[in-house]
Amino acid sequence: MPDDAIVEVEGIGKTYPGGVEALRNVNLAFPRGKLSTLLGPSGCGKTTLLKIIAGLIPHNAGEVRVNGEKIQGPGPERAFVFQDFALMPWATVLRNVAFGLELRGVPRAQRETTARRYIAEMGLSGFEASHPNQLSGGMRQRVGLARALAVDADIILMDEPFSSVDEQTRRKFQEDLLDLLRHRRKTVIFVTHSIEEAAYLSDQIALLSPRPGTVSKIIRPNVDHGRSADEIRRDRNYLDTVDEIWQILKQYV
Ligand code: ADP
Ligand code: MG
16 A cells, blocks of 8 residues: 555445445555545445445445554544535524534534634635525535535545536536645545546546446546646546546446
């Protein structure tokens, strides 16, 4: 395993009660400060693997190490952004963003100050007292992201976070996420089923094959994010990566 790996997954196997074998012998290293993607068709075990890394569900074989230590459950260095953002519909934006800190026992005044800062950073100032059903899908997404950032975890685990927003909003979020990596040196483990999204965002892509889910290939796109989004999407490297992934994934269609 490379020594700059912040998360290491070794020999992970998972069979759900009832007998579905979701993962078999998954081995992966996630480099610190980089964005790694789990990519594969629906049902190949992406969410299962992410939840195991988060410590949210048990596994049957192998181990996950964070900073070299075997995990025993969830931890403050890992924040999980759910597919549907898992916002509390009865709570205000402020409380939703502060919720991760509330769970960690941070006093109210302090957590609200922090939450307001991330609300502003996500362009949601003025909506602190609104409820999720008063916001657009894109705004709810930003509330979910603000909540994950507010706990200041080093590792952010994101399960298809942009799947329910329109394409324009999705591209805006992709830029926000890349900015986040540039400026805060977070490690992101990102789940998507979009080949283009994976090729565009990732430093490393783990392709998963289904039944049972296992790593079929690791791809390192080597896209230069110093250039504009439009330039990247016309770049040979990027287009070749998209094609390379498609040639593998089309076997599972
Ligand atoms: P993905 O996120 O890649 O779509 P999942 O991790 O959700 O895949 O699911 C992997 C496999 O495990 C699928 O066959 C799915 O039906 C099964 N599975 C997921 N969650 C459960 C569960 N709670 N109980 C039983 N089987 C499950
Ligand atoms: Mg999933």
